[in-house]
Amino acid sequence: MPLPSHAGGIVAIDTAALADNWRALAARHAAPTAAVVKADGYGLGATRIAPSLAAAGCRHFFVAHLQEALALRPLLPGAMLAVLNGPLPGTEAEFAANDILPVLNSLDDIARWSTLAAQLGRALPAILHIDTGMARLGLPPDEAATLTAEPHRLAGIPLRFVMTHLAAAEHRESPLNHTQATRFAAITAAFPGIPTSFANSSGIFLGEAFRSALARPGIALYGANPTPGQPNPMRPVVCLRVRVLQLREIPPGTPVGYEATWRARRPTRIATACVGYADGWPRALSNRGAAFFDGTALPLVGRVSMDLVTYDATDCPSLRPGDWLELIGPHMPLDDVAALAGTNAYEILTSLGPRYARQLLPTA
Numbered sequence: 001m002p003l004p005s006h007a008g009g010i011v012a013i014d015t016a017a018l019a020d021n022w023r024a025l026a027a028r029h030a031a032p033t034a035a036v037v038k039a040d041g042y043g044l045g046a047t048r049i050a051p052s053l054a055a056a057g058c059r060h061f062f063v064a065h066l067q068e069a070l071a072l073r074p075l076l077p078g079a080m081l082a083v084l085n086g087p088l089p090g091t092e093a094e095f096a097a098n099d100i101l102p103v104l105n106s107l108d109d110i111a112r113w114s115t116l117a118a119q120l121g122r123a124l125p126a127i128l129h130i131d132t133g134m135a136r137l138g139l140p141p142d143e144a145a146t147l148t149a150e151p152h153r154l155a156g157i158p159l160r161f162v163m164t165h166l167a168a169a170e171h172r173e174s175p176l177n178h179t180q181a182t183r184f185a186a187i188t189a190a191f192p193g194i195p196t197s198f199a200n201s202s203g204i205f206l207g208e209a210f211r212s213a214l215a216r217p218g219i220a221l222y223g224a225n226p227t228p229g230q231p232n233p234m235r236p237v238v239c240l241r242v243r244v245l246q247l248r249e250i251p252p253g254t255p256v257g258y259e260a261t262w263r264a265r266r267p268t269r270i271a272t273a274c275v276g277y278a279d280g281w282p283r284a285l286s287n288r289g290a291a292f293f294d295g296t297a298l299p300l301v302g303r304v305s306m307d308l309v310t311y312d313a314t315d316c317p318s319l320r321p322g323d324w325l326e327l328i329g330p331h332m333p334l335d336d337v338a339a340l341a342g343t344n345a346y347e348i349l350t351s352l353g354p355r356y357a358r359q360l361l362p363t364a
């Protein structure tokens with residue numbers, strides 16, 4: 001497929017690597033494994049990538065919002081599609097009508113889902129989420145205790161899974177991991193026969209105590225390292241390239257960009273590229289990191305502005321307007337970009353803006 005001529009930037013998505021990553025995680029988990037495709041597939045485009053994951057054998061998908069599930073439902077026939085944020089009051093009937101599973105995060109969610117089941121006169125399956133140490137979403141300990149003491153609250157609700165979510169799985173040594181595993185084992189004992197769902201990407205690498213009937217990896221599918229500090233077991237999936245708009249020669253002492261935060265120390269060639277913080281390229285990368293052209297590093301100089309970034313291209317005499325610079329790719333891994341920006345790969349990926357063209361590789 002030729003590169004779209006109007007695009008200032010291209011997010012190329014290696015769907016073969018994506019499928020390989022899902023298979024590798026499923027093999028590592030040695031038990032059923034879902035795919036988390038919330039936030040538009042971590043910025044890659046959920047409707048583009050979910051079919052590749054389904055083709056690789058994935059049968060369980062998670063998103064955060066009902067709208068995300070509705071967009072994916074026709075593309076994933078027969079697959080389980082669940083909404084992590086649960087049913088907002090008034091949306092329950094839409095879940096039921098579209099075969100979308102809510103994750104029930106509170107006694108109130110449970111009551112509303114059970115009421116709908118009674119109204120419709122049929123069983124309405126769901127996933128139950130118990131909070132075991134994050135204090136964010138899911139039944140808090142007191143609600144979980146109420147539920148186990150009063151199981152009739154689940155009338156009409158066959159539970160497909162009981163799940164919890166790890167708060168610090170990327171930190172192998174965090175004692176919170178085992179605290180959560182212990183609490184989860186205690187709570188699941190109260191739901192005999194109901195399959196469990198536990199590990200996220202990093203949790204899959206924590207060992208036996210974190211295995212469940214359904215892992216829920218997200219970020220590792222997209223190539224980020226789920227085992228920080230150790231070699232990345234995943235294949236890179238995302239390559240971001242942006243176009244050079246203009247080149248100029250500047251004499252020593254010339255300031256570059258807003259607020260003149262960088263000045264040339266030698267005769268310098270400046271390349272201005274077609275990307276900015278409005279595209280999700282973090283302003284925190286001002287004067288940090290580099291783009292690559294033909295394997296040569298072009299240090300980012302000056303502030304990242306809304307639509308433009310400037311690079312020192314002095315070592316790249318062959319660079320021309322219209323050429324493509326690698327911002328994420330073989331020379332500049334996603335996790336390195338995140339570290340330079342003082343954030344994580346999740347934020348870099350989910351910030352990838354709508355102005356980029358998204359291209360699936362390999363293309364038919």
Ligand SMILES: *Cc1c(COP(=O)(O)O)cnc(C)c1O
Pocket residue numbers: 036038084164165199200201202216217218219220
């Ligand atoms: C986002 C999310 C996941 C996926 O986590 P990763 O760290 O991306 O693997 C799994 N479960 C829940 C509840 C989530 O919110």
